[in-house]
Amino acid sequence: MTFVEPFPDELLSSWLTRMRPNRNAMNEPSLRASRNSAGHWRHPDVHPTKSMITELASNTGIAPTQIAKLGLCYRYPRINPDFVAWRYVPSDYLGRDCEPALSLRITWCSRCLAEDYAGGRAAYVRADWAMAAGGFCSRHNWPLVDRCVTCGSVDWAMKRSPQGPPRMCCARCRRGLERANPGALELEPAAHSLWKMIAGFEAALRDALTGKVPDQFRFNDTSASQLLDETSTICLLLARARRRAGLRDELFDRFATPALTLEDGCPDEPSCEMPLALASPSLRRCLIAICAAMLDADYGATGLCQGKLVVDIWSRTIGSMALKHFIQDRLTCSSTLKRKLEAALHRNEQFERMSYLRDASHTYETLFQDSA
Numbered sequence: 001m002t003f004v005e006p007f008p009d010e011l012l013s014s015w016l017t018r019m020r021p022n023r024n025a026m027n028e029p030s031l032r033a034s035r036n037s038a039g040h041w042r043h044p045d046v047h048p049t050k051s052m053i054t055e056l057a058s059n060t061g062i063a064p065t066q067i068a069k070l071g072l073c074y075r076y077p078r079i080n081p082d083f084v085a086w087r088y089v090p091s092d093y094l095g096r097d098c099e100p101a102l103s104l105r106i107t108w109c110s111r112c113l114a115e116d117y118a119g120g121r122a123a124y125v126r127a128d129w130a131m132a133a134g135g136f137c138s139r140h141n142w143p144l145v146d147r148c149v150t151c152g153s154v155d156w157a158m159k160r161s162p163q164g165p166p167r168m169c170c171a172r173c174r175r176g177l178e179r180a181n182p183g184a185l186e187l188e189p190a191a192h193s194l195w196k197m198i199a200g201f202e203a204a205l206r207d208a209l210t211g212k213v214p215d216q217f218r219f220n221d222t223s224a225s226q227l228l229d230e231t232s233t234i235c236l237l238l239a240r241a242r243r244r245a246g247l248r249d250e251l252f253d254r255f256a257t258p259a260l261t262l263e264d265g266c267p268d269e270p271s272c273e274m275p276l277a278l279a280s281p282s283l284r285r286c287l288i289a290i291c292a293a294m295l296d297a298d299y300g301a302t303g304l305c306q307g308k309l310v311v312d313i314w315s316r317t318i319g320s321m322a323l324k325h326f327i328q329d330r331l332t333c334s335s336t337l338k339r340k341l342e343a344a345l346h347r348n349e350q351f352e353r354m355s356y357l358r359d360a361s362h363t364y365e366t367l368f369q370d371s372a
């Protein structure tokens with residue numbers, strides 16, 4: 001009996017789905033998330049168990065190391081739940097068994113699917129399509145989507161056909177998902193350099209998730225874990241800054257342009273618990289672009305940073321208390337980001353003093369005019 005070989009960049013569940021015609025020949029392990037003995041949720045695509053890998057290896061004859069690489073925790077040893085794209089994350093509280101189970105938010109690149117189709121290859125889900133640290137395809141610098149461009153449905157399935165290899169199709173209108181987003185096609189000529197820059201920042205995040213030291217020309221004096229923690233913290237503090245909604249909207253308005261959202265509407269409100277991990281692809285692109293503008297020296301080199309500095313608006317949005325706390329956290333905040341944030345704090349204090357003086361002088365002038 002021959003089994004389907006996994007593609008090196010494939011997600012575990014995608015490979016298992018492709019093997020389904022052979023299901024009778026083996027006991028297919030469960031693809032659903034479940035709680036481990038400590039009560040924590042575990043998803044087989046993120047944390048496949050050793051016994052599952054061994055069982056699959058003995059059933060298929062494929063090397064355990066090759067199978068392990070299809071699980072995100074083996075591909076990215078530093079992965080944590082903030083960098084996985086979730087559709088739903090239940091609490092770890094054991095009493096709530098009626099909740100839906102932990103589930104991944106899979107996005108896809110229509111160009112990768114189009115290449116599969118043109119090459120007569122079976123369509124498959126790339127492991128990176130389940131990552132929250134990715135709004136763009138690293139191969140095509142092309143925006144990832146999570147819904148059908150024809151009918152807007154988020155449900156899809158791998159459709160087999162007697163004429164050719166399996167295709168990834170919309171479950172509602174049944175069209176192939178390799179069709180490109182017409183909005184993205186129209187935007188591409190103008191947005192391409194921005195997409196490429198953000199895809200480059202996402203590649204740096206993925207490298208950091210493998211434990212690789214970031215390029216010190218771009219992320220000076222920053223370790224892999226600092227780059228990851230800084231990214232998570234920038235998103236989290238921004239999502240929680242609800243008291244300064246006006247300033248936060250100013251920042252989002254700047255990034256929520258069609259080039260990043262691909263649609264006219266504003267992206268959804270970020271989650272206060274896991275802003276990046278639970279974000280839609282458009283919100284994810286906006287959040288990652290904000291982080292890139294603050295952390296990546298390449299962002300400045302692209303000439304995309306006109307107007308007020310992003311780090312200044314972000315610092316004012318989260319407030320000086322949260323900012324000082326972040327600066328003091330030497331494990332998370334690198335010395336480079338510390339310097340940038342201190343400079344932003346200084347500029348913002350100067351700005352506030354100036355506007356206070358302007359207001360005071362205006363009040364004085366009106367008072368003088370009134371008495372005259």
Ligand SMILES: [Zn+2]
Pocket residue numbers: 109110111112113137138139140141142
């Ligand atoms: Zn692609």
Ligand SMILES: [Zn+2]
Pocket residue numbers: 148149150151152153170171172173174175
């Ligand atoms: Zn559809």
